[in-house]
Amino acid sequence: MATMEKSKMIGDGKSPSQILKDIALSQEGILFIILVLTIMILSRSNENFLTTRNLFNQGRLMAEVGLMALPMTFIIITGGIDLSVGSILGLSAILVGYTWSNLGMPLEVAIVMALLGGSLAGFINGLIIVRINVPPLIMTLATLAFYRGLAQGISEARSVTGYPEWFFGLGQGTFLGFPSQLWLLIIAIIISITVLQRTTLGRTLYAIGNNAVGARFSGLPVDRTLLIIYTFSGFMAGLSGVIFVSRFTTTRSDMGNGLELDAIAAVVLGGTSIFGGKGSIIGTIIGVVMVQLLRNGLAINGVTNDATIVVIGSVLIVAILVNNQIQRLRQSE
């Protein structure tokens, strides 16, 4: 919503300084300023923080959460939530190993199976949410346990290792000098931004979030849209699962445990309203980057992990708090 407002404002023929102020004081603008400040502080105390090697490595580490946070943004914009993504990640990771090792299929087929499995898991979420009107939180809370259980059952708690070398290129290799999964993330970001801002699907998401009943009455394909984004969420979790396996060279049924909260935290940190109707991909990406760099920067500076999670929790609350106050002030102006 905020980005939509922004583009509208630019079209209104305001002075350049006014436009600049609007951008700086938008949700994303403020987050971006906080992010830059964080990076400046962190890089001053350790020269190894702001190196390409470290930043590329961080890009590698945040790719999975980033990939899952994108559809999560869509879902939260509609006022829903998807708690099952971490479990879907684990399930698809297991599917890669199971199809390849136990069923003896080629690894390419196994990857496709994992992506299909992830999408199917997301589709089932969406279908039941849409058709029976189960609140997304309940549905995905139940499938959080169910998909994780399926992963454990299918794998019988065995891990699969010994994948061919080429497969590790996805999770550990580089492509044109960039970590390979970062390319995937960048492509996904571009697609997501385009979808959210330039297509009817994107506008429908905001409409659903603002007023689901109204959207339905005005003839928007609410059900179909929701089905698409939950399936998309499952697909992205499946993709993350494949990257996970490639990065860790093994499959375990407990992979991705708790990642759903990381993804949600990144999305809400990015200014997407949990009540729906507001939010942007840019904000989410800033959120993902901020959490990742904070973890990294604090650790590099010798802060232990227990203190780090206190800092990240506080930043989450304070960032939203500051942003809310500023947006409120701007509105009252």
Add this chain to the structure above:
Amino acid sequence: MRKFLMTFIVMLMMAALTVTVTAQDERWDGADDLDVAPLQCGMGDEMDESDEGMDGDDEGMDEDMGMEYDGGSAMGAPDMMGEDIVLVDVPKLIGIGYFDATYLGMQQAAEELGNVTVIQGGTTEANIDDQVADIANYIAGGEIDGILFAANDPVAISPVLEDALSQGLHVIGYDANSTPGAREWFVNQAEFNGIAKGMIDSLVAEKGEDASFGIVTSTFTTPNQARWIAEMWAYASDCYPELEWLETLEAQEDAVLSFNQANSLINKYGEDLDGIFGMTSVATPSSADAVTQAGLCGEVAVVGLATPNAMKPYVDDGCVQSVVLWNPIDLGYAAVYVARAVVDGEFAPGDTTVEAGRLGTLTVVNGSEVLLGPPFIFNAENINDFDF
């Protein structure tokens, strides 16, 4: 639409029920069918030794002595002989008593050596992705000379450790191993088969050779626990074929869940249950509590891995007779000494022993593992001598 719902629900039910049957004699351990090496049966003298507080039985442990060094090496590591070094400790997770104790041991060693600083790393969750990210952070930070790790998964942690080795960092494992090539040395607290023998022998000593028992573990995917159970299985089937394995239950690292699971075992098998094995320092005290609160002390034996402090109340009550564990403080202590020796060039591939301060000389087993010693069996007489 409702047709779909009906079918979906019914399908779910079918799926849920397809799996209700299970063969009881499967090995539920998640140890990936790795090879097991059960020790020789040796019940008789075992008792005397555990009275002294030490299980000095290390026969069979030197079988692998002849193995070639199979660890990795730190590429282009600077020569830091005698200079101050900084090591980072990356345990499976922080905030639990066990890894607090290993960290304490590391600090003791660092203090003794004087030229080592150990900083605390590690994450608040035992997740492989968090752990790998944490190690990557320390590598990127560039302020450390070595990593001491306890792996959440042997394979998953290996790429990042290999990366550390290629950067010239020294990598020493303790408590939970990685693949051998991804680290230089691994300080092995006690061999899997030694623990397994200690556990089974303790139970047999209490309940006889035809006892039946259940196991409460953390998860099937926790590598160490899985290996111990696998070794217990192998040792028991070799030495005490009459022992009856009833069930293995998961209880995460959740104290109340462990308590509930142990209660369910007690209720399900009733008088058929002679013993419960606790595989973690959460599961063991919880199982002991379940037995105590059920008033079954003496009827149901609890044997398990746990730190003495956690078990004192139960051992003092007489409800638990033996607790199997190594000394985690010594484990951390040894890891730092090994790291120092590697940095100083005093401990290189091919060596068969290493000096470790107050612990004396430790031997190398399985190619690239430093063995801390046989597992320790705590009982009512000696448990109050320990504080960790």
Add this chain to the structure above:
Amino acid sequence: MDKAKPKNVSLTLWIPLILALLVFGAYRFLPFISQPELGATTISVLTESRSNNELGVITNGLILMPIAASVLFLLGLWNFANHEVNRTTAAVTALMGVIMLEYYVVFAQDYMQEEATYLSSMSIGFWVLLILGILMVLQVFLPRSTVEQEFKLTKMIANQESAIIIALVALILIVGISNPRYLATRNILDVLQGNAYIAVAAIGMSMVIITGNIDISVGSLIGLLAIVSGRLVVGGWVLGGWEIGGLMIGGWIMPAAPIWVAWIVPLILGAAIGAFIGFLVTYLRVPSIVVTLGMLSILKGLLIMWTSGQRVTDMPDGYLIAQMKPFGISTPIYFMIILTILAAVWMRYSGLGRSFYAIGGNAEAARLSGLSERRIIMQVFMINGVFAGIASVLYATQLSIIQATPPPSLELFVITAAVVGGVSILGGKGTVIGATLAAILLNAIRSGMIFIDVSPFWIQAVQGALILITVLIDLIRRKRQRL
């Protein structure tokens, strides 16, 4: 009413056919057929005991089941010819259900008399048939879409609580038939007690959810308060002496506090933290999910910084309230039941309790009618904190040792109990009784899976599936009622 009819009819048309298919399918998987080697022994055991069975049921399942399936199939075909058959369908389906259940009565009798163990090795078909049988009988009581077919029972089944009770009873019956030890008093009490602290926390969580908020931090909060309580009663800890970044701030070594202090302080501290959360949510307008997501990390981090993993042991005996057993029943069960009833009554009849529903249902309207939304939300978070405090004391005193780390994903357990219990996540609906029942159900499922020998690798999946089924059945039932 009439408008909705064609839809209903088309569904009921299919029911018997689907059921027939399922019964055939399940029959195919009966152990005698699918596992001949097992069947040989089982059948011989069965027929032996049959020869002197007093019930007079001469046939065994091998003959009964195909009959039931064929009847259902014919019924299904007949349904296509005659559309107005709601009641008949229900009755005949129920009758077939009775026949199937009869089969199990015989089985149970054999089991009791012969002490045979073959029940524990039964396969899919056995369980599917049993569940189908129970469902077929139960469906008689389900509300029908036409007025004349509604009877008073439907009113009783009209809320989530009874859906959970039915699920609970069905589960206990199924597991109990398979393994009578499940029904032993001691086990039933353990099932009730096991999740008592989760149930208590879920009461508070339900209230928060009813007002349209959520609290994700409850797991960390319970862990922290439990350690606070334990350290208070044991003493010897340092107040104010906190090591931050190598800097040690001086402090006082605390003496052991009286037991009642250790019981009360977590409640007060919980309320204070709840007030802080409430303040951020209401006055500073940060959404509750953001605040509590942050607090989840903050509280957990503080807990680890404070304890660095040190457990608390050596608590005095009088402190261990959860281990006391007045009248042979352990105290957590009393706490759970009494608090649930009190909370339910209070929510129903007190002004504040009712205003929770008002805020959750329509905050705007509630504000217009003069309710102070801010104060109410503050209060609900404080009450939630108190319940978390009680839960933490129960958790701390359950064992003779308090682990420094809270149970992983405890918050998800609590939220699951609250939402499965029928607290609408959109706010404004639901009761706390459902939450408590759901917490019990979760533990009954966990325990039951052990008693019927579900493969340990699949336990989690079965648990997840059962939770999903409970939720879906409830929602479908609600939807039918609305039609």
